[in-house]
Amino acid sequence: MPELPEVEVTRRGVAPYLEGQIVTGVVVRRSGLRWPFPADLPALLCGRAIGLTGRRGKYLLIGFEHGTLIIHLGMSGHLRILPLGSAPQKHDHFDLQAGSRLLRLTDPRRFGAVLWHPAQDGSVEQHLLLRGLGVEPFGPDFSGRMLYLQTRLRRAAIKQVLLAGDIVVGVGNIYASESLFQAGINPKTPAHRIGPARFEKLAQAIRAILSAAITQGGSTLRDFVGADGQSGYFQQSYFVYDRAGAACRVCGGTIRQIRQGQRSTFYCVNCQK
Numbered sequence: 001m002p003e004l005p006e007v008e009v010t011r012r013g014v015a016p017y018l019e020g021q022i023v024t025g026v027v028v029r030r031s032g033l034r035w036p037f038p039a040d041l042p043a044l045l046c047g048r049a050i051g052l053t054g055r056r057g058k059y060l061l062i063g064f065e066h067g068t069l070i071i072h073l074g075m076s077g078h079l080r081i082l083p084l085g086s087a088p089q090k091h092d093h094f095d096l097q098a099g100s101r102l103l104r105l106t107d108p109r110r111f112g113a114v115l116w117h118p119a120q121d122g123s124v125e126q127h128l129l130l131r132g133l134g135v136e137p138f139g140p141d142f143s144g145r146m147l148y149l150q151t152r153l154r155r156a157a158i159k160q161v162l163l164a165g166d167i168v169v170g171v172g173n174i175y176a177s178e179s180l181f182q183a184g185i186n187p188k189t190p191a192h193r194i195g196p197a198r199f200e201k202l203a204q205a206i207r208a209i210l211s212a213a214i215t216q217g218g219s220t221l222r223d224f225v226g227a228d229g230q231s232g233y234f235q236q237s238y239f240v241y242d243r244a245g246a247a248c249r250v251c252g253g254t255i256r257q258i259r260q261g262q263r264s265t266f267y268c269v270n271c272q273k
Contacts, residue, residue, distance in 0.1 A: 002073045004137070004170025005213035007058050010079050015053045017081045017101045018062065023048050025097035028114075033093060033107055034074060038116040045069070050098060056125070057133050057169035062096075067118040069096075070127065074111030080104050134167040137206050142168055144200030151191035151199075158194060158202075159187035160261050171206055175213065177241045177266050179205040186272045187265045188258075212237065240266040 002010075026042040038044065044067070051063035060079070062069040071079070081101050088095070094105040094114050105112065117127045124130065135141040150167045151158075161167065162176045171179065180187050182205035185198060194202075216237065239249055244257035244266060253270040 001075050001172065002058065002077070003172030003175060004055075004058060005175070005210055007055055007060055007073065007170075008214050009217055010073070011053050011055050011060055014079060014081055014103055018050045018096075018098055018103060019052055021050050021098035023050065023096060023098050025095070025102075027088075027095040027097070029088065029093050033110045033112045033114065034072075035113050035115065037094070037114055041114075041116065044116060045096070056130050056136075057165065058172075059130065061124060065119070067116055067120075068124040068127075070113070070115040070117055070124070070129070071105065072113040072115075072129075074107055074109060074113065076109040077105060077107035077112035080106065132166060133169045134165055135169070137168055137170055137210055142203060142207075144203040145196060147199040147203055148194070148196045151194065154191035156191060157188050157260060158185060158191045159265055161191040163261070163263070168206070170210065173263050173265075174238075174241045175206070175209050178239060179209045181240045181267060181272060182209060184272055186269075187260065187267050240268060242266065 023045045024047075026045050028037045028041065031037065045064070048064050048066070051065065054061035054063065058072060060071040060073075062071070073079070080103075082104055084097060084100050084102055086102065086104070088104070089106070091106050091108040092104055093107055093110070096103040105114065115127075115129075117124045121127075135146070147167065151161060154161050156164075159176055159180060162171045162179075163173065165171075177187065179202060183198065183202040185194065185202060240255050242264075243255045246255050247253070248255055248268040248271060251268065251270045253268055255266055255268055258265050258267075
């Protein structure tokens, strides 16, 4: 599944082609994906100027004066900027045409979403899918102290707490494993047993790992490609993720793999206590 770095890479890729442009066409090729497409989407958007793009967690936001288009890439989706008139392929479900280009959503497994939040309903942050999200890892409210205070009653393993997304968003499976390794924290450790100093190291690691992933174009996650069609290559920098049985690049020990909440976790027993 595309995680925060992949969505941010996508946002940065599409923004120059969308912001300030007038929507000249909207094409939907099915009734919806995970949820139905808004029935009046072409009428809502055609002739309207696109404002700024944004991101909230794993949701891409395309702003208009009268509302916000919310796009989620689901398990296998990606967005591409293509020349106007580009022929659609089997899994191309949604086009937003602007200027001489179009934004195309391709989603083979159809777990993505295209939704509309009207301005009259208030801030997009109040949308049902966004209102329960935690803080952004690059925002001013995120810190080791915040993680510490928010986890005093959390007895679940720290890896699971990070994935829940209600304290901090966007730290998905890959980046949680890598951040915990960099911070030297065993992913099985109950969150409430981690002290302030270790949480500060974890907060710094999360920011560093996510920043590096964005710089390197994200990770190649099966079907994910950026808006320019290029795959990310952060996976070449993994210390633990998907390296079960391999030697730790720090201590030389063996990387282990366990299952936590139906997701694979990778860690080094020697480096992560």
